[in-house]
Amino acid sequence: MDKPGTSLANPAPRPALEAIDLTKTYCTSQGEVTAVAAVNMQAAQGEFVCIVGPSGCGKTTLLHLFAGLLEPTSGVVRTNGTEIRGPVRDIGLVFQNGNLMPWRTVLRNVTLPLEIQGVPLREAEDAARGVLELVGLRGFEGARPRELSGGMQQRVAIARALVYDPKILLLDEPFGALDALTRERMNLELQRIWQARRKTVIMVTHNIHEAVFLGDRVLVMTPRPGQICSETRIPLPRPRDLSVMGTPEFGALAQSIRAAIYE
Amino acid sequence: MAEICQPQARPSLAARLRRLAGRACGALAGVLAFIALWGGLVALLRYPPFILPGPGRVWARFLVAVADGSLWYHTSLTLFEIFAGLLLGVSTATLLGYVIAKSPTLDRILSPYIVAAQAVPIVALAPLLVIWFGFGSLSKILVCALTLFLPVLINTAVGIRSVDRNLRELMRSLGASRWQTFRMLEVPAALPVLFGGLKIGATLSVIGAVVGEFVGADRGLGFLINLARGLFDTPLLFVALFTLVVIALALYGVLSLIEAALLRYR
Numbered sequence A: 001m002d003k004p005g006t007s008l009a010n011p012a013p014r015p016a017l018e019a020i021d022l023t024k025t026y027c028t029s030q031g032e033v034t035a036v037a038a039v040n041m042q043a044a045q046g047e048f049v050c051i052v053g054p055s056g057c058g059k060t061t062l063l064h065l066f067a068g069l070l071e072p073t074s075g076v077v078r079t080n081g082t083e084i085r086g087p088v089r090d091i092g093l094v095f096q097n098g099n100l101m102p103w104r105t106v107l108r109n110v111t112l113p114l115e116i117q118g119v120p121l122r123e124a125e126d127a128a129r130g131v132l133e134l135v136g137l138r139g140f141e142g143a144r145p146r147e148l149s150g151g152m153q154q155r156v157a158i159a160r161a162l163v164y165d166p167k168i169l170l171l172d173e174p175f176g177a178l179d180a181l182t183r184e185r186m187n188l189e190l191q192r193i194w195q196a197r198r199k200t201v202i203m204v205t206h207n208i209h210e211a212v213f214l215g216d217r218v219l220v221m222t223p224r225p226g227q228i229c230s231e232t233r234i235p236l237p238r239p240r241d242l243s244v245m246g247t248p249e250f251g252a253l254a255q256s257i258r259a260a261i262y263e
Numbered sequence B: 001m002a003e004i005c006q007p008q009a010r011p012s013l014a015a016r017l018r019r020l021a022g023r024a025c026g027a028l029a030g031v032l033a034f035i036a037l038w039g040g041l042v043a044l045l046r047y048p049p050f051i052l053p054g055p056g057r058v059w060a061r062f063l064v065a066v067a068d069g070s071l072w073y074h075t076s077l078t079l080f081e082i083f084a085g086l087l088l089g090v091s092t093a094t095l096l097g098y099v100i101a102k103s104p105t106l107d108r109i110l111s112p113y114i115v116a117a118q119a120v121p122i123v124a125l126a127p128l129l130v131i132w133f134g135f136g137s138l139s140k141i142l143v144c145a146l147t148l149f150l151p152v153l154i155n156t157a158v159g160i161r162s163v164d165r166n167l168r169e170l171m172r173s174l175g176a177s178r179w180q181t182f183r184m185l186e187v188p189a190a191l192p193v194l195f196g197g198l199k200i201g202a203t204l205s206v207i208g209a210v211v212g213e214f215v216g217a218d219r220g221l222g223f224l225i226n227l228a229r230g231l232f233d234t235p236l237l238f239v240a241l242f243t244l245v246v247i248a249l250a251l252y253g254v255l256s257l258i259e260a261a262l263l264r265y266r
Helices: A059-066 A106-116 A121-134 A150-162 A180-197 A208-214 A242-246 A248-261 B013-045 B055-067 B070-102 B104-119 B122-133 B137-161 B165-173 B178-215 B221-230 B234-262
Strands: A017-028 A031-043 A048-052 A074-079 A091-094 A168-172 A200-205 A217-222 A227-233
Touching: A017 A059, A031 A059, A031 A227, A048 A208, A059 A091, A059 A168, A059 A200, A091 A150, A106 A121, A106 A150, A106 B178, A121 A150, A121 A180, A150 A168, A150 A180, A180 A208, A200 A208, A208 A242, A208 A248, A217 A248, A227 A248, A242 A248, B013 B055, B055 B070, B055 B234, B070 B104, B070 B137, B070 B178, B070 B221, B070 B234, B104 B137, B122 B137, B122 B178, B137 B178, B165 B178, B178 B221, B178 B234, B221 B234
Parallel strands: A048 A200, A048 A217, A091 A168, A168 A200
Antiparallel strands: A017 A031, A017 A074, A217 A227
């Protein structure tokens, strides 16, 4: 297992995303709370990075800092070398619970980012149909979110993030609310979509198996204060199928990550 | 994929019409039962018509009032005042409600005055408005607008404030402008609550217009009620009352239809 920060030693071409001494402190009624404390990490172009950690360890805060939704107390986030000071087009965020607009159809939920960018509706709808097909929701364009299962809603959310083709995709426990079987199927789907679209993905999860299955690298985050305490490379070959979960290598990787969490 | 289910099919037009017809029949039966009860009571207790006229007498008076044009003469003015009052009251209340929802500072500054204005009984305020703005329609329109102001304002503020925070974050992450957030998120998200306020406002607008006319007017359904009372023409008073009820029901019904059409997703 590498110690965090060692990957900074071999300078790659500009990382798709990097955080340098990133700290976020909230003022609450209980005083100051440090949600993210001096986090250093980076994600290479096209890399799939998973961040695991227990609830309340600052994972969501970290993602929101990456997305430019929060301003860091200190430190910087850079994408391709430019500092992030607010929401940017190159970064797409998929929220925890789907976060769809119940009054819009599936198709129009997916067109939303393009509508905001001022793309003509016709064009936006064509693009949306394309990504809906990619996430396996062809034929559901006219449905309302409440008519869909949780897994399907999450697919719509992913389609919405893909439609404007951001270079980096941030996923905040996208499958946290799903049952174990649906989650596994969604993991396979996500791997397929990631391989088809070659995006840089940073995914936050509290599921170790999911992280090992999907990630090129798994970072462990510990709470109070939120810090990245270990980094594990996942050398399993791609594309991975579910049977990989039964292999000894998989078990050993999952075990070492679990150990890092409970350290 | 096992999780795939067919999107819910919409009920066919025929089925919807049948359901609508069923509901209309139910409403009609209720009205008939009410008239029968009323007629039976009058026949049984033999009240003089100036205290409680039977349905037959009221109907006859209605036909006379329609024939001589007096009913429409008064109703048209009251309708005008209601619509103008609704327009004025709803537009200002919605605007101010939105501002208050967005700005805690303005909320603190304005709220005491708004609540104070609403705490003064409108019947006490109406004479003042008539003194200031005259016996014409303007004073009635103002009374009407004031009556419906607070519920519409509060519903707007509550509706805008209760917009899902995660959806706000989403709009922000997508780089939406204020106007886009307003148009694509706040309006559709607050619409259900907005309609609640609008429906209350519509019924209150009828009360507002009549209160205004009660205080000082020479035309309108409120004036007609006053006139009928003075002449002991109780059947005419009932005609005016029922007309008001029909106006209120029609307003409410139209709003409900628009609401159902706009909020079909629910």
